[in-house]
Amino acid sequence: MIKNSDSLVILIGRPNVGKSTIFNKILGMPLASTSKIPGTTLDLNIKPVSYRNVNFLISDSGGFNMGTSGEMPLQQRLLEKKIRELVFNYAKKAKLVLFVVDFKSGMIPGDKEIYRHLVKIVKNESNIILVINKVDSLKNAGNAYAEFSFLGVKKNIAISAENGMGIDDLLEQIVKEVNYSNKLPDDFYKSGLKNCDVGRPGGGKSTFINSVIKEDLLFTGEKPGTTRDSIDTYLKYKQQVITLIDTSGIRKESRLGIKTKFGETNSRGFCEQSLNQIKRADAVIVFIDITAGITHDDLSLLKMVSLEKKPFMIAFTKWDLNNKEIHAPELKKDIKLGLKEFSETPYIFISSKTNKNLNKLIDLSISLNNAKKVKIKTKDVNKFIMDSKNNGKMGRLSKYIAYGAQRAGGNIPTFIFFTNNKRKIFGMEDIKHLRSGVKDYFGIKTNVEVLIEYKKYPI
Numbered sequence: 501m502i503k504n505s506d507s508l509v510i511l512i513g514r515p516n517v518g519k520s521t522i523f524n525k526i527l528g529m530p531l532a533s534t535s536k537i538p539g540t541t542l543d544l545n546i547k548p549v550s551y552r553n554v555n556f557l558i559s560d561s562g563g564f565n566m567g568t569s570g571e572m573p574l575q576q577r578l579l580e581k582k583i584r585e586l587v588f589n590y591a592k593k594a595k596l597v598l599f600v601v602d603f604k605s606g607m608i609p610g611d612k613e614i615y616r617h618l619v620k621i622v623k624n625e626s627n628i629i630l631v632i633n634k635v636d637s638l639k640n641a642g643n644a645y646a647e648f649s650f651l652g653v654k655k656n657i658a659i660s661a662e663n664g665m666g667i668d669d670l671l672e673q674i675v676k677e678v679n680y681s682n683k684l685p686d687d688f689y690k691s692g693l694k695n696c697d698v699g700r701p702g703g704g705k706s707t708f709i710n711s712v713i714k715e716d717l718l719f720t721g722e723k724p725g726t727t728r729d730s731i732d733t734y735l736k737y738k739q740q741v742i743t744l745i746d747t748s749g750i751r752k753e754s755r756l757g758i759k760t761k762f763g764e765t766n767s768r769g770f771c772e773q774s775l776n777q778i779k780r781a782d783a784v785i786v787f788i789d790i791t792a793g794i795t796h797d798d799l800s801l802l803k804m805v806s807l808e809k810k811p812f813m814i815a816f817t818k819w820d821l822n823n824k825e826i827h828a829p830e831l832k833k834d835i836k837l838g839l840k841e842f843s844e845t846p847y848i849f850i851s852s853k854t855n856k857n858l859n860k861l862i863d864l865s866i867s868l869n870n871a872k873k874v875k876i877k878t879k880d881v882n883k884f885i886m887d888s889k890n891n892g893k894m895g896r897l898s899k900y901i902a903y904g905a906q907r908a909g910g911n912i913p914t915f916i917f918f919t920n921n922k923r924k925i926f927g928m929e930d931i932k933h934l935r936s937g938v939k940d941y942f943g944i945k946t947n948v949e950v951l952i953e954y955k956k957y958p959i
Contacts, residue, residue: 507556508546509674510590511631512618513600514610515563518633521661522600523547523560526671544590545731554675556595561587566613592621596677597628598670599653603644604634607651615651629673630656636663692741695865696777698805699787700797701748704817704852708787709733709744711852712862737862745781747774778805783865784812790849791821794838802842809911811868811946814839814847815861820854841928844936846945871946872912878905881915884941897930907951914949926952 511519527547545560562583591597597618601611619625630653632644641658648656657673659666697705713735733744778784784805788798805812816835836843848864850857881904904917915938935950 508594509596510559510594511598517602525667556678600631632658694743694782696745696781703787707852783869790816819849820851868946876906916951918955
């Protein structure tokens with residue numbers, strides 16, 4: 501794993517003080533979900549930043565209160581405790597802590613409690629910068645500094661993340677403190693494979709990443725749907741940097757009860773943000789809970805991923821909870837029937853709890869990504885057609901396919917076959933049969949695209 505702490509800058513504060521807005525302003529794009537509902541951010545959302553030739557990591561974090569009200573439901577109290585422990589754990593390792601407070605609400609006891617605890621756990625008090633947010637004008641800056649002077653923080657800055665006031669000054673102060681320009685190359689986070697992890701809520705995506713990097717970087721819990729932002733985690737694996745993109749649990753419509761501008765669904769009913777992460781990924785891992793079986797939502801998700809034309813595989817999670825009375829051959833048969841048109845998709849059984857096959861899953865994603873770069877000569881594609889006709893493996897397609905070639909470009913190997921029968925309509929079974937034949941003949945491990953077009957040509 502890449503040890504991020506030497507370059508990590510973390511935003512910490514009570515709920516709804518504007519941490520996510522500051523995070524988005526620093527990145528220059530809306531990546532974290534912002535909402536007027538406190539507690540929208542549950543995870544440590546970490547992104548790379550380069551400013552004035554200094555490279556560092558900026559982390560948003562979940563808001564929390566030091567004290568929990570007795571009137572608060574038990575589940576919410578436990579949630580706040582979990583967030584608090586996670587955030588303070590990373591504050592200990594961070595190069596710089598941006599302690600965010602809200603000028604409009606003024607200093608409250610909760611701010612004092614958070615700062616007192618930060619002083620205890622942060623190695624050097626000078627690594628804490630007080631960021632006074634929601635200071636809408638320069639004339640209020642003096643009042644802001646006076647308001648929070650009782651905290652005794654040595655370094656402080658007044659900003660308004662909403663309108664961008666003071667963000668550049670904050671960045672200048674960050675790079676001055678971090679001074680990390682000679683340790684990370686400019687293209688460090690751009691190199692290597694990008695894996696996008698998708699699945700239904702509670703499918704085990706975040707737990708998988710936590711287990712791989714052996715740290716509780718992402719918030720995971722028994723309640724489905726705890727990941728609301730798409731989060732990048734950087735893993736140094738076998739001499740390359742792999743980006744693990746964790747997404748919110750995908751389902752047809754949100755049941756979180758929180759409406760944010762980044763949570764809209766598209767015409768197919770899936771979260772647009774998760775779809776955008778799939779588009780920028782090199783390979784996609786679809787997580788399916790083996791204990792729940794293959795559901796209609798899983799098949800809908802597989803179809804959605806396949807339409808994006810990216811190499812994809814399936815991780816059947818929670819293998820440690822699987823009924824051991826079911827034998828592997830019987831289970832594989834059930835899986836093949838359950839996956840229907842996706843029965844040829846590569847899959848692997850994993851258990852994040854016992855660390856079973858976690859590295860094998862990453863190896864498989866690397867293998868599929870490399871397989872998509874395959875180049876097949878046109879003469880070899882046409883030899884496949886002739887061989888298939890001679891041995892009868894092309895079936896009823898043999899008398900309609902004249903010739904073919906691999907089409908250049910695309911995210912997965914794409915083959916185009918030509919027929920001179922204008923009236924012939926090829927069904928999904930025909931396409932599946934041809935696709936399977938191409939993969940077997942050329943030994944291609946990843947999914948492929950097969951197109952059939954009419955072209956007048958003597959057969």
